[in-house]
Amino acid sequence: MKNKLFNQTQWRLTLLFTSFLIIFLISFIVITYFSLLSIVANEQKENAIALAHEELKEHRKDIFEWHSERKKRDRHFDRDEIEYKPNARTFYYVVSSDGTIIEGDENYPEIRNEILNAIKGWEPKEHEVKKLDIQLDNGSKVNILLSGRTIYDNGQFLGGIYTGTNISEETKVIKTLLLILIILAAVFIIASVLLGYLMAGRAMVPISNAFNRLKEFTADASHELRTPLSIMQSSLEVIEAEDRNKLSSFSLTVLEDLKDEVKRMSNLVNNLLFIARSDNEQQQINKTWFSLTDVLEKLRRNFQYEAEKNQINLNVKSPKSIKAFGDKEKITQLLYIIVENAIKYNVPNGTIEISVYKENNQLRINISDTGIGIPSEHINRIFDRFYRVDQSRSRESGGNGLGLSIAKWIVQSHNGKLEVTSEEGKGSMFSVLLPLPKQNEKEQS
Numbered sequence: 001m002k003n004k005l006f007n008q009t010q011w012r013l014t015l016l017f018t019s020f021l022i023i024f025l026i027s028f029i030v031i032t033y034f035s036l037l038s039i040v041a042n043e044q045k046e047n048a049i050a051l052a053h054e055e056l057k058e059h060r061k062d063i064f065e066w067h068s069e070r071k072k073r074d075r076h077f078d079r080d081e082i083e084y085k086p087n088a089r090t091f092y093y094v095v096s097s098d099g100t101i102i103e104g105d106e107n108y109p110e111i112r113n114e115i116l117n118a119i120k121g122w123e124p125k126e127h128e129v130k131k132l133d134i135q136l137d138n139g140s141k142v143n144i145l146l147s148g149r150t151i152y153d154n155g156q157f158l159g160g161i162y163t164g165t166n167i168s169e170e171t172k173v174i175k176t177l178l179l180i181l182i183i184l185a186a187v188f189i190i191a192s193v194l195l196g197y198l199m200a201g202r203a204m205v206p207i208s209n210a211f212n213r214l215k216e217f218t219a220d221a222s223h224e225l226r227t228p229l230s231i232m233q234s235s236l237e238v239i240e241a242e243d244r245n246k247l248s249s250f251s252l253t254v255l256e257d258l259k260d261e262v263k264r265m266s267n268l269v270n271n272l273l274f275i276a277r278s279d280n281e282q283q284q285i286n287k288t289w290f291s292l293t294d295v296l297e298k299l300r301r302n303f304q305y306e307a308e309k310n311q312i313n314l315n316v317k318s319p320k321s322i323k324a325f326g327d328k329e330k331i332t333q334l335l336y337i338i339v340e341n342a343i344k345y346n347v348p349n350g351t352i353e354i355s356v357y358k359e360n361n362q363l364r365i366n367i368s369d370t371g372i373g374i375p376s377e378h379i380n381r382i383f384d385r386f387y388r389v390d391q392s393r394s395r396e397s398g399g400n401g402l403g404l405s406i407a408k409w410i411v412q413s414h415n416g417k418l419e420v421t422s423e424e425g426k427g428s429m430f431s432v433l434l435p436l437p438k439q440n441e442k443e444q445s
Contacts, residue, residue, distance in 0.1 A: 008209050009035040010217075013200035014193060025185045030261055033178050040174060044167055047127050048147040051163045052124075055092045059103070061096055062215035063151050063159045066102045082106060089166045095119070096159040104399045107166065108142060115144070119162045120155045124148045143171045229266045236262065271402040277384065278409050291325040292363070295332050296354060303339055311348045314339075319357040324363055326414045336409040337403040338367045338430045362416070363436055368429035373420040376389050382420070383408045 083105040085091070093104035099120065104110060111134045118132055131146040148162035236259050245253065280312060300316050307314040326330060334352075342352045350370040357364055374382060383385050386401035411418040414434055422428035 010197065010200045010204050013203065014196040017200070018189065020195050021196075025188060029181045029185055033174075033181065035350060036177065037174055040170055044165065044170065045127075045326055048129050048145045048163065048165050049090075049127060050304055051090055051165065052147040052149050052161065055094075055161045055163050056151075058150060059092075059094045059161055062102055063096065063161075064153070066096060067153075067158055068182055082109075083119070084109065090163060092161060092163040093119075094159070094161050097157050102159070103282065108136075110137065111142060111144075115146070115164065116161075119148065119160075122148070123160070124149045125158075141168070142166060144259065163249065169414070198414070229262060229269060231358065233262050233266065268402070271287075271406060274406055275402060275409075278406075278413075281396045282332035285397070287326050287414070288328065289325050290328040291322050292322050292331075292365075293318055293320065294326075295335065296356065299332070299335055299339060299354075302336075303343065307343055307352065310346065311350075312342055312343060312346050313349075313351045315351065315353045322356055322358075322363075324434060326434055327410075328412045332415070334407045334432065335365070335367070337407045338432075341403060342367060342369040342371065342428075342430075345369070359433070361436055363434045365432040365434070366429055367432075370427040373424040373426050374420070374428055375424050376422075379420060379422060383409075383418075384394065 027286070038060045077183075082093075082101065084108050085105050088105065088107045091106040091108075093106075093115070094102040096102055101116075114134050115132070122130070124130070130146040132146060134144060136142060143166070145165045145167050146162060147164075147327065148160050149162040151158045214309070225385045226289065240255060240259075244252070272273060280356060296316050296318050296366075303314055306391065339352065339354070344367050346352065351369070352369045355368075357365045383404050384401075385405045388401045408418050411432060411434075416435060417431075417433040419431040419433070
């Protein structure tokens with residue numbers, strides 16, 4: 001079974017690879033779409049302007065003739081003067097200054113009024129075009145590109161020639177192309193996620209193998225070291241018991257140092273073995289209901305001497321009888337780790353306070369101290385393995401940088417949370433939140 005860390009790393013690599021591909025695809029789609037849109041739009045504009053110029057040349061004289069003979073003509077519109085061309089893509093209207101259509105041709109008579117409203121009072125400049133989106137009665141939409149040229153006689157506005165081009169097909173093709181690009185991008189993104197995950201998995205194989213060999217070595221070495229360390233501890237205790245009165249003060253000091261080093265090494269080996277087993281998912285979690293009150297009372301008794309030796313007040317605030325659900329041994333180990341750190345990093349005449357209470361469907365255990373605190377830049381890393389805020393101080397106090405990572409694992413294995421708040425020079429508070437399932441009558445008793 002893959003390590004959770006490697007699964008997370010594999011997904012991160014996949015997301016990184018996919019993110020770059022998504023950025024590339026989006027950039028490609030945007031550049032392609034808008035480049036093509038710009039090219040088509042410019043071509044349509046040029047064609048519309050050219051059409052207006054052609055119609056101007058052909059029908060300019062019609063406006064002058066109409067104005068010269070308008071007194072003889074009926075000003076009402078004669079429908080025979082507009083030719084209907086249903087298959088044509090372009091149309092034009094020759095319009096007098098008073099809005100009368102002199103002549104023209106068209107392909108959508110039903111949109112004539114909307115076009116006339118759009119060009120009413122419009123005197124287009126030489127390279128000016130206007131786009132209209134008109135909804136037809138059948139629900140379809142027509143996209144029209146208008147252009148035109150105005151005609152003056154000695155400063156008097158006589159009218160204009162207005163042309164239109166139906167660009168609905170081009171608009172539809174552009175939208176279809178965009179849709180195709182989006183679909184292709186989605187397909188390629190899904191494919192890239194799968195490919196990226198497989199590639200990341202292959203890249204992680206040698207690292208995973210090396211990590212597994214390291215875990216096996218750590219577990220084996222830790223297991224093998226436990227026996228000689230236990231023998232050394234027992235031997236030192238025998239020497240101290242039998243020959244203490246025969247040893248000089250220097251020898252006694254050396255003996256005490258040896259005992260401390262053996263104890264420190266034993267703790268390190270035990271922690272390494274715990275980490276190795278948790279990585280290999282060999283740590284057993286046996287969840288049951290147990291008295292947290294008894295655990296806290298035992299914890300207070302065990303740390304009372306060390307706390308008094310360091311001039312620290314250790315207080316426990318807990319209901320007379322409160323139960324927790326989980327692995328009693330592991331949760332006890334968790335609390336011992338946090339309290340031990342609170343003593344190590346406290347100050348003379350400091351205080352450690354342990355409080356317990358129920359919060360919604362979970363149990364909250366707060367362990368606060370008045371110690372040196374944790375700098376803000378280190379808080380996010382204190383649960384990393386072998387990480388120590390103050391290297392020299394931690395080594396002097398026997399720390400190896402594994403305690404809090406073990407504590408975090410214990411909390412996570414119980415589906416809980418481990419929170420920390422701290423201010424440098426003012427102390428820290430670790431909060432353990434453990435879920436509480438419903439108790440039946442047998443468990444409550």
